[in-house]
Amino acid sequence: MTTCDHSWLPKASCDGSCVHAGGADAGRRLVVWIRTSVRVVMAVILAPGVPLLAVPIPGRSHVQRFYCRLMLRCFGVRISLSGGPIRNLKGVLVVSGHVSWLDIFTIGAVLPGSFVARADLVEWPAVGRLARVMKVIPIDRGSLRRLPAVVHTVAERLRAGHTVVAFPEGTTWCGLAYGPFRPAMFQAAIDAARPVQPLRLVYRHRDGRPSTIPAFVGEDTLLRSVRRVITARRTVCHVHVGSLQLPGDDRRALAGRCEAVVRAHQELPGAPAHVLAA
Incomplete structure (x- = not known):
């Protein structure tokens, strides 16, 4: 992952040294090969x-959730x-920390919607196709002057319900480290007078x-990232739904409130959770 280098761009301190494959199935190459082959075949199917996700049918959000969960199953x-509780409100800005391309499927399985994502995302195979169908809002991280137009587009989508x-961090982190929430996207919620989730x-890992x-x-x-995920024995994503935040009139304060909600639940010892089945 490379981007144009500008002093104002969000930069993560994470790099390849943060990523550890685990090796839970070391020495069991046949098991890994069979499991990976099954997952690849499922994903291809x-x-x-x-394209069905773009068809305006009743209950489309349920179809999106189900489809994203199936895709996650394919990746293990x-x-x-x-x-x-997940509130089915009209016109909500959903914000989260950003770790992976998997975040798109994970959030899509919980609260499906349009994503604000890197402009080059639509060039990626498979993930890019899904992003186009889900009407991704592209953001060019190398062009600060285009940011107001993106914020305007987000506000218009929110007003339309x-x-x-x-992803307010503006870039991906390894999941153990994380960056601050940038306030720009929160202006859209303020302009549209819509809440933030x-x-x-x-x-x-499977063992916690x-x-x-x-x-x-x-x-x-x-x-390489897809191969690492799809060959792993199992990955579990714990999704914590924080308290809904009213927009107010200060985007920095709103960003700070949402970041505090997210970071307060970085560790969830003993928190009640249930596994979503496809």
């Missing part, structure tokens, strides 16, 4: 169904959910240890 990822998902995503396998940082490539 499901891929043609992506399960979801556990904790925290407050759509759910929009943004903070989510916390925590990726773990923190996992950096899904991390997409540094000079990592999409192919």
